[in-house]
Amino acid sequence: MAxxxxxxxxxxxxxxxxxxxxxxEYRLEHTAPIAETETYAAQMFQGAIVSLNNDGExxxxxxxxxxxxxxxxxxxxxxxxDPDVTTGVAGKSKRVDGGVVTExxxxxxxxxxxxxxxxxxxPCTGSYEIESTEFDIEGTYKPNDALIPSGVSADGAGIIxxxxxxxxxxxxxxxxxxVSRPPxxxxxxxxxxxxxxxxxxxxxxxxxx
Amino acid sequence: MDxxxxxxxxxxxxxxxxxxxxxxxxxxxxxxxxxxxTEIRENAIRRRxxxxxxxxxxxxxxxxxxxxxxxxxxxxxxxxxxxMVPFETGPTGEVIHGKKARxxxxxxxxxxxxxxxxxxxxxKMPILDIFYDLMLKDIMDVEDRVTMNTDKKICGTINTVRxxxxxxxxxxxxxxxxxxxxxxxxxxCYSPGNLIPTKYLMNNITYCDFGxxxxxxxxxxxxxxxxxxxxxxxxxSGIDTIVTIKRDLVPENEVFIYTDPKFYGGFYTYKDVSMxxxxxxxxxxxxxxxxxxxxSVINAAGVLRASMTGTAHDWxxxx
Numbered sequence: 001m002a003x004x005x006x007x008x009x010x011x012x013x014x015x016x017x018x019x020x021x022x023x024x025e026y027r028l029e030h031t032a033p034i035a036e037t038e039t040y041a042a043q044m045f046q047g048a049i050v051s052l053n054n055d056g057e058x059x060x061x062x063x064x065x066x067x068x069x070x071x072x073x074x075x076x077x078x079x080x081x082d083p084d085v086t087t088g089v090a091g092k093s094k095r096v097d098g099g100v101v102t103e104x105x106x107x108x109x110x111x112x113x114x115x116x117x118x119x120x121x122x123p124c125t126g127s128y129e130i131e132s133t134e135f136d137i138e139g140t141y142k143p144n145d146a147l148i149p150s151g152v153s154a155d156g157a158g159i160i161x162x163x164x165x166x167x168x169x170x171x172x173x174x175x176x177x178x179v180s181r182p183p184x185x186x187x188x189x190x191x192x193x194x195x196x197x198x199x200x201x202x203x204x205x206x207x208x209x
Numbered sequence: 210m211d212x213x214x215x216x217x218x219x220x221x222x223x224x225x226x227x228x229x230x231x232x233x234x235x236x237x238x239x240x241x242x243x244x245x246x247t248e249i250r251e252n253a254i255r256r257r258x259x260x261x262x263x264x265x266x267x268x269x270x271x272x273x274x275x276x277x278x279x280x281x282x283x284x285x286x287x288x289x290x291x292x293m294v295p296f297e298t299g300p301t302g303e304v305i306h307g308k309k310a311r312x313x314x315x316x317x318x319x320x321x322x323x324x325x326x327x328x329x330x331x332x333k334m335p336i337l338d339i340f341y342d343l344m345l346k347d348i349m350d351v352e353d354r355v356t357m358n359t360d361k362k363i364c365g366t367i368n369t370v371r372x373x374x375x376x377x378x379x380x381x382x383x384x385x386x387x388x389x390x391x392x393x394x395x396x397x398c399y400s401p402g403n404l405i406p407t408k409y410l411m412n413n414i415t416y417c418d419f420g421x422x423x424x425x426x427x428x429x430x431x432x433x434x435x436x437x438x439x440x441x442x443x444x445x446s447g448i449d450t451i452v453t454i455k456r457d458l459v460p461e462n463e464v465f466i467y468t469d470p471k472f473y474g475g476f477y478t479y480k481d482v483s484m485x486x487x488x489x490x491x492x493x494x495x496x497x498x499x500x501x502x503x504x505s506v507i508n509a510a511g512v513l514r515a516s517m518t519g520t521a522h523d524w525x526x527x528x
Contacts (some may be wrong), residue, residue, distance in 0.1 A: 115315035
């Protein structure tokens, strides 16, 4: 049996598009580094939800915040594996000492790049109609449904899904917007066959004490 | 002045500002008139450590997963050594693996400035030329900041052994003296690959401190000359020495030691710095500058850092 690549991701498989809104030169956007502590940074695909932590670095998804701190959900407009985001190679090698094998960083297998490491996003505080491939395909959606991220700094946290609670009620995640067009197939488009959801951005934070 | 003329002006000024002609860099190549300045800016120190290698579209590497610009560079392989064997026996097998590295690119961009043209006419100084100069300096400051951050990350914590290299990449050498300079000189020689130092980088304050070395430390009349004429060394211990005013990037009493760029890494420019000017409605003039660069350290053993403070710590053990 032929062996094929299974976890190979092409740049155009994860897409976010500004359907309506300002041209890139004039639109509201933000660029910041990705938190080194973010375990799930590999899921920061274009179209996924990310938010700034207290250090001004991006983490996957968006939480409720505390006190008067309300993390703003943002839509990633870069893929984590884009070569202007993830650069260089952190090489590893194994060593053996007295029969004990350990793995260490290896400069000889590493390339240290001085560029990259930053993600550009569109904050949901802006006025846009966004199309994204990064949503929960198990859900059912109607126009005007409220949308939320799937959590924060957790597996799958950047995926957009339908809200389960009304705005201004106790919830774990903020509202990021409202469905403008339910999931639809883009056949043979600029990015090939895709399914996207379209929504108007609208940030409604989670009320908390 | 129409847009074509603005563009021509910017190209001419850019060429002068990027020139390696020291006199041109000093003056910015700009027309002189009666105006004052409040700061001195410096061109890129990175471009003196690893001279830029221009790349063109023919150099872009092909990648299946992205259409963003990348290039591939090749790294010389190593051999596996030889052994003494008895007669009537054959060689053991091994394979050759050449090594390659991918260099990624990013854009560096200034703010987009705009001004109503009538306001330009109220200035006697060549304010646009001055701004072009400042934008170039801003871009070069970014080049220096990101690349120095990488070097600092590689060198790590002071007096601490980096296990994969079996030595410290950053040690205290003791206050400036004949002994500390010799200790400084040895660092790169301990590096994996038997590298040799070819450039020192220090700031202008550290450089001034060479003037405290007296006759019994530097010998001859150099001590007298440095006191009377100031420090004019271009080499220290036979190593070309780069002096910078960018003290936020190269702290006082710190020296970065580089080996030859071919054993260290590369700095790549795509079309170098572009000046973009636009004139609109015969009223507005907008302009900004940008460039696309790649900067990668291929061999981390090619950079070291030393602090000319404390007591000398061993490059190998950190003790």
